Amino acid sequence: MKIVVAVKQIATLGDEVEFTDDERAVDPDFLDYALNDWDSFSTEEALQIRDRSGEGEVVVVSVGDEDAEEAMRRCLAMGADRGIRIWSDALDGADPITVARALAEVIRREGPDFVFAGVQSADSVQAATGVALAELLGLPRVAVVTKIELGDGKAVVDRELEGGIVDRTEVDVPALFTIQTGINEPRYATLRAIKQAEQKEIEVVEPSDLGEPAYRVRRMYVPEKGAGAEMLDGSAENVAQRIAEIVKERLK
Amino acid sequence: MSVLVITEHIRGEVRDITRELVTAAQDLDGPVAVAVIAKDPSALADAVNVSGVDEIVNVAVEQEEFENDVYAGVVEALAKEREPDVTLTGFTVNSMGFAPAVAARLGLGFASDVLSFRQDGDGLVAERSFYGAKVNAEVEFPGKAQVVLMLRATSWAPAEGSGNATVSDFQAPQIESRARHLEFVDVEQGDVDITTADFLLSVGRGIGEKENLAQFEELAEKMGGVLSVSRPIVDSGWVPNVRQVGQSGKTVKPKVYLALGISGAVQHLAGMKTSGTIIAVNTDAEAPIFNVAHYGAVADLFDVAEELEKLF
Numbered sequence A: 001m002k003i004v005v006a007v008k009q010i011a012t013l014g015d016e017v018e019f020t021d022d023e024r025a026v027d028p029d030f031l032d033y034a035l036n037d038w039d040s041f042s043t044e045e046a047l048q049i050r051d052r053s054g055e056g057e058v059v060v061v062s063v064g065d066e067d068a069e070e071a072m073r074r075c076l077a078m079g080a081d082r083g084i085r086i087w088s089d090a091l092d093g094a095d096p097i098t099v100a101r102a103l104a105e106v107i108r109r110e111g112p113d114f115v116f117a118g119v120q121s122a123d124s125v126q127a128a129t130g131v132a133l134a135e136l137l138g139l140p141r142v143a144v145v146t147k148i149e150l151g152d153g154k155a156v157v158d159r160e161l162e163g164g165i166v167d168r169t170e171v172d173v174p175a176l177f178t179i180q181t182g183i184n185e186p187r188y189a190t191l192r193a194i195k196q197a198e199q200k201e202i203e204v205v206e207p208s209d210l211g212e213p214a215y216r217v218r219r220m221y222v223p224e225k226g227a228g229a230e231m232l233d234g235s236a237e238n239v240a241q242r243i244a245e246i247v248k249e250r251l252k
Numbered sequence B: 001m002s003v004l005v006i007t008e009h010i011r012g013e014v015r016d017i018t019r020e021l022v023t024a025a026q027d028l029d030g031p032v033a034v035a036v037i038a039k040d041p042s043a044l045a046d047a048v049n050v051s052g053v054d055e056i057v058n059v060a061v062e063q064e065e066f067e068n069d070v071y072a073g074v075v076e077a078l079a080k081e082r083e084p085d086v087t088l089t090g091f092t093v094n095s096m097g098f099a100p101a102v103a104a105r106l107g108l109g110f111a112s113d114v115l116s117f118r119q120d121g122d123g124l125v126a127e128r129s130f131y132g133a134k135v136n137a138e139v140e141f142p143g144k145a146q147v148v149l150m151l152r153a154t155s156w157a158p159a160e161g162s163g164n165a166t167v168s169d170f171q172a173p174q175i176e177s178r179a180r181h182l183e184f185v186d187v188e189q190g191d192v193d194i195t196t197a198d199f200l201l202s203v204g205r206g207i208g209e210k211e212n213l214a215q216f217e218e219l220a221e222k223m224g225g226v227l228s229v230s231r232p233i234v235d236s237g238w239v240p241n242v243r244q245v246g247q248s249g250k251t252v253k254p255k256v257y258l259a260l261g262i263s264g265a266v267q268h269l270a271g272m273k274t275s276g277t278i279i280a281v282n283t284d285a286e287a288p289i290f291n292v293a294h295y296g297a298v299a300d301l302f303d304v305a306e307e308l309e310k311l312f
């Protein structure tokens, strides 16, 4: 069983932000980095399926600069076998379809049984890369999967709709699933595993043809706050007192 | 600019998002067509014949319920034959299964979780968020004759009134559906109903550990309310999903919603933003929950909870 998992190193902002001079991106000095939450669930799911099948490998693939290897190492420390990182400067701030094209080129040659992506990345919430990738790979796909049962030549998966309703779906395999949080409990990597992961291979690949972007960022800005909340200042005691007043008043 | 709206329906009911898309379509000044992809599209026609719709395009397919290959195949054929300038879908679970695929296959312009859009010269500009809604961006689609936009739910009011749209039929292409609907499984009803509570004390990932949960359940009761949670708390298996607020949980509208350690992700806001009074406590002054809150405090939730204990 060979499973490729697309993982992303996401960027988070604190309470301050400045933009690059052309205003098309956030100044990287203001960003922190982490593995996308969804991608730790999809990595875990791949590892469990590999281990149940008793053979095969889990390959993590990421589009990102050298820093993205930190997120990849986390997946390797969880137990993934090897990594492939794809990068060229043209991928900086790329739209999800361009990212999918870069991923497709590499994943196609791996010929996996399954490809997993996260439902969405927490920093850009496109919820698009996985399904675009499936299309480019010519694979059947199901988005927002909360359960996977493997059968012969097909799988039955739960797709979680709005309101929590589940659509049980039968899907031909090989297939791509976008994995929803809560599908499993991602393992913590032990210190020893983190050390060992340093030795695992991460191949670096430059994409050949990225095609035309699906969108281009014209400018970024801090959104207007609207009316905004009335802020309760002072000590925790003062804040609690005001909250208690508001609650009692409104529930009268 | 001509607009094509893709109808979303489940169990024979057109979902609200479709009429929201119709309202959104009026932001451009072209004709608005609404495609209904269903086993018996005409049965849904009345529900989409609302004011602002110029044409209803019926596409009969074999499948009663949504399947992503069916929608991808039909929307691709519509894009090729009718060449709408803009195709609108909801930013919904169903559309996540096909809209990016159509855009990738045909090389169309594409943006998801779109908050607003407008025509700008000959082109289109869409607004979307990045970095946990702390930054917004305008995106453009250079060189794209057609653009697919997935619009955020509950951002436009649903179109009402009855329209007088013309009706046409569109022949669906041959489609092999590789991911087939078997059955719907409804969420189990638990012994709590967070949708009827007047006061919800809602906790999110900010509470850190499972061990911390009990104190908030007690506090909620002491304050005369019910405990609800954001998705990560359910994902961790700490409480059953009957207490989850948000897009994949419950939509709630209590008199007071007190959010402790919840950032305010769009899927959470979708379930609580119309609450009577929203109070948010978060250590991050820029957390997007403060954009919908009526009262906010930049404070440690444990400190505030400890003080609240004393007051009830």
Ligand SMILES: Cc1cc2nc3c(=O)[nH]c(=O)nc-3n(C[C@H](O)[C@H](O)[C@H](O)COP(=O)(O)OP(=O)(O)OC[C@H]3O[C@@H](n4cnc5c(N)ncnc54)[C@H](O)[C@@H]3O)c2cc1C
Residues within 6 Å of the ligand: A119, A120, A144, B093, B203, B204, B205, B206, B207, B229, B230, B231, B232, B244, B245, B246, B247, B248, B249, B250, B260, B261, B262, B263, B264, B265, B266, B267, B268, B271, B281, B282, B283, B284, B287, B299, B300, B301, B302
């Ligand atoms: C298809 C789909 C459906 C979804 N449905 C839902 C849904 O129904 N409901 C839902 O909630 N989410 C849903 N999500 C997930 C959603 O995108 C977010 O991941 C989730 O809402 C984040 O939960 P959170 O705010 O608790 O956690 P986080 O975003 O991690 O926020 C934690 C917050 O706690 C604050 N904090 C930390 N420590 C403290 C402290 N000591 N004191 C005060 N504040 C502190 C932090 O500053 C942060 O703002 C869905 C996602 C998808 C893709």
Ligand SMILES: Nc1ncnc2c1ncn2[C@@H]1O[C@H](COP(=O)(O)O)[C@@H](O)[C@H]1O
Residues within 6 Å of the ligand: A005, A006, A007, A008, A009, A036, A038, A039, A061, A062, A063, A064, A096, A099, A116, A117, A118, A119, A120, A121, A122, A124, A125, A126, A127, A128, A129, A130
């Ligand atoms: N730069 C990237 N490298 C690898 N995978 C990615 C990248 N961006 C997005 N993905 C995958 O696509 C999923 C959804 O992200 P998005 O479409 O950006 O919301 C993520 O969980 C990843 O699995």
